[in-house]
Amino acid sequence: MxxxxxxxxxxxxxxxGDVEVLKNINLExxxxxxxxxxxxxxxxxxxxxxxxxxxxxxxEGEVFFDDANVTSLPPNLRPSNMVxxxxxxxxxxxxxxxxxxxxxxxxxxxxxxEERVENALKMVQLEGYENRYSNQLSxxxxxxxxxxxxxxxxxxxxxLDEPLGALDKKLREEMQIELRNLQKSLxxxxxxxxxxxxEAMTMSxxxxxMDEGNILQVxxxxxxYHNPKNKFVSQFIGNINILDADLKSIANDFIxxxxxxxxxxxxxxxxxxxxxxxVNIAIRPEEINISKVSDSKYDCNFKGxxxxxxxxxxxxxxxxxxxxxxxILMVSTNESKETFSENDSCFVNFNSTNLKIIKD
Amino acid sequence: xxxxxxxxxxxxxxxxxFLYIPVLLLPIFSFNDSFHMVFPLKGFTFDWYIQMWNKSRxxxxxxxxxKVGIIASVVSTFIALFAAKxxxxxxxxxxxxxxGAILLPFIIPEIIIAVALIVIWTSMGLKLGLIPVxxxxxxxxxxxxxxxxxxxxxxxxxxxxxxxxxxxxNSFWTFWRVTFPLLLPGIIASLLLAFVISxxxxxxxxxxxxxxxxxxxxxxxxxxFPKKFPHILALGAIIIIVTSLIVMTAYWLRNLGQGKxxxxxxxx
Numbered sequence: 001m002x003x004x005x006x007x008x009x010x011x012x013x014x015x016x017g018d019v020e021v022l023k024n025i026n027l028e029x030x031x032x033x034x035x036x037x038x039x040x041x042x043x044x045x046x047x048x049x050x051x052x053x054x055x056x057x058x059x060e061g062e063v064f065f066d067d068a069n070v071t072s073l074p075p076n077l078r079p080s081n082m083v084x085x086x087x088x089x090x091x092x093x094x095x096x097x098x099x100x101x102x103x104x105x106x107x108x109x110x111x112x113x114e115e116r117v118e119n120a121l122k123m124v125q126l127e128g129y130e131n132r133y134s135n136q137l138s139x140x141x142x143x144x145x146x147x148x149x150x151x152x153x154x155x156x157x158x159x160l161d162e163p164l165g166a167l168d169k170k171l172r173e174e175m176q177i178e179l180r181n182l183q184k185s186l187x188x189x190x191x192x193x194x195x196x197x198x199e200a201m202t203m204s205x206x207x208x209x210m211d212e213g214n215i216l217q218v219x220x221x222x223x224x225y226h227n228p229k230n231k232f233v234s235q236f237i238g239n240i241n242i243l244d245a246d247l248k249s250i251a252n253d254f255i256x257x258x259x260x261x262x263x264x265x266x267x268x269x270x271x272x273x274x275x276x277x278x279v280n281i282a283i284r285p286e287e288i289n290i291s292k293v294s295d296s297k298y299d300c301n302f303k304g305x306x307x308x309x310x311x312x313x314x315x316x317x318x319x320x321x322x323x324x325x326x327x328i329l330m331v332s333t334n335e336s337k338e339t340f341s342e343n344d345s346c347f348v349n350f351n352s353t354n355l356k357i358i359k360d
Numbered sequence: 361x362x363x364x365x366x367x368x369x370x371x372x373x374x375x376x377x378f379l380y381i382p383v384l385l386l387p388i389f390s391f392n393d394s395f396h397m398v399f400p401l402k403g404f405t406f407d408w409y410i411q412m413w414n415k416s417r418x419x420x421x422x423x424x425x426x427k428v429g430i431i432a433s434v435v436s437t438f439i440a441l442f443a444a445k446x447x448x449x450x451x452x453x454x455x456x457x458x459x460g461a462i463l464l465p466f467i468i469p470e471i472i473i474a475v476a477l478i479v480i481w482t483s484m485g486l487k488l489g490l491i492p493v494x495x496x497x498x499x500x501x502x503x504x505x506x507x508x509x510x511x512x513x514x515x516x517x518x519x520x521x522x523x524x525x526x527x528x529x530n531s532f533w534t535f536w537r538v539t540f541p542l543l544l545p546g547i548i549a550s551l552l553l554a555f556v557i558s559x560x561x562x563x564x565x566x567x568x569x570x571x572x573x574x575x576x577x578x579x580x581x582x583x584x585f586p587k588k589f590p591h592i593l594a595l596g597a598i599i600i601i602v603t604s605l606i607v608m609t610a611y612w613l614r615n616l617g618q619g620k621x622x623x624x625x626x627x628x
Binding site for chain 2: 053054055074075076080081082084085086088090091092101102104105149150153
């Protein structure tokens with residue numbers, strides 16, 4: 001895969017009236033990358049996508065596609081196509097003519113046109129649907145037609161605005177894999193907007209986590225999961241235990257920190273924490289083990305009581321009240337720990353190397 | 361429960377009787393072989409229809425009405441189309457106020473508009489006739505067209521136009537390929553309704569038409585002569601049928617493609 005940056009966004013801000021929805025965004029997306037904009041509703045991700053499509057213009061800053069400044073280019077002149085959240089299938093024309101819609105200017109012969117449409121339909125596995133109308137299609141089928149209609153234009157960039165949001169869970173998971181495969185085989189850049197962290201994690205090469213108009217972190221999924229930059233990112237991606245902590249001192253490469261429920265601990269300073277930083281300690285539920293007696297395999301053992309057990313099939317979540325804290329710790333395991341029941345006392349054990357130091 | 365339904369049924373019968381029996385008398389008497397509109401009916405005849413066919417002043421009046429109706433409906437639909445687009449699509453300044461101002465001709469008594477227009481028109485030294493009638497009908501029809509088109513446009517999904525832009529079309533082609541065909545049923549409904557309103561209109565035409573009679577004015581003028589009365593019944597019967605057909609078509613078109621979405625799909 002080439003590492004050329006196809007999309008460049010420089011110092012981009014956008015305000016609607018007094019509300020600043022995007023604050024000084026800088027972002028580069030590689031050619032052929034599956035890039036997700038992830039964040040809660042109202043974080044500005046859709047606005048950013050609409051700026052890339054040309055439906056909104058930034059208040060400040062510039063957008064480049066392949067080194068060409070497209071900031072003020074209208075949508076019809078951009079080499080990008082969009083799959084809308086509600087699919088926006090034209091209701092007055094059939095599937096065939098919906099897909100042909102964007103090919104008017106290419107002056108294709110009837111046969112060429114039909115071939116392009118046929119190929120596009122084959123790509124989304126809806127051959128034979130040429131004569132259907134939008135109201136004769138299911139949500140999933142409309143979504144595929146919208147995809148075909150955008151891809152038939154052979155865009156350099158495909159913009160997707162929460163396209164899987166309206167589908168049920170099973171179909172959504174199928175489409176995630178299909179979209180990913182499609183993107184790989186076509187090799188074009190996908191910009192995918194979603195509020196669903198799992199969706200972003202399973203499909204993306206890189207994810208930009210957004211909140212309140214800022215991009216908080218741009219990293220590959222694993223990096224975001226294991227090394228979240230701040231508290232918001234850590235909580236938004238997956239489940240995590242966040243513990244209040246009080247920074248005591250920093251000496252050499254180690255910090256001395258008092259953690260709610262765990263007491264005073266020495267941790268490696270791998271994030272260049274300085275004394276004035278406000279920090280929390282975090283640990284993923286699957287990084288903690290639960291046992292009847294303390295386990296010397298781990299360097300941390302704390303006593304607690306099982307408050308709740310939630311069984312999810314492939315994993316089980318234990319909610320454990322630590323003895324010397326108000327804090328309830330989430331512990332997940334995929335082993336069958338059937339020996340535990342609610343109100344049993346237990347030990348939680350983990351290695352201190354798994355503790356993440358997270359800035360506020 | 362049963363009793364209540366029964367009362368409602370009787371109420372409905374009376375309601376419809378009240379609405380339509382007077383209207384139904386027109387076609388019945390239009391086939392009656394007598395100058396007088398009284399029961400019992402005398403005999404069956406087509407004379408009044410034949411008489412109607414031969415009146416050249418009636419033809420002139422009908423032609424005038426159609427001319428005024430077509431111009432008024434096209435112009436008011438055109439105005440209403442852009443106004444409706446502005447109200448549904450953009451943040452208009454003083455939205456409530458300007459909306460009210462456009463719908464005001466609805467509420468102002470027609471006779472007030474008629475008097476106002478006749479004063480302005482004559483004080484400008486212009487001759488009364490079909491031109492001021494047409495202008496007043498445009499004024500009068502526009503609010504109706506607005507209401508039809510606004511209801512059509514409110515259901516219009518803005519992302520369809522965006523999709524068209526995204527697929528490479530500029531605003532002109534987007535309007536032509538997406539917006540216009542989707543609004544077409546509403547536009548036709550608006551045209552038909554405006555035409556019917558203009559065709560029926562009496563007060564404005566009475567004040568402003570001078571000697572260029574429209575059909576309602578012609579009918580009114582004939583009522584003074586008992587001998588000429590029956591062919592007006594025949595004309596009335598035809599107008600009832602034609603206008604109801606037009607209005608029904610208009611409503612059918614307005615709702616076309618706007619009804620509940622039927623999903624025939626079988627899933628993937």
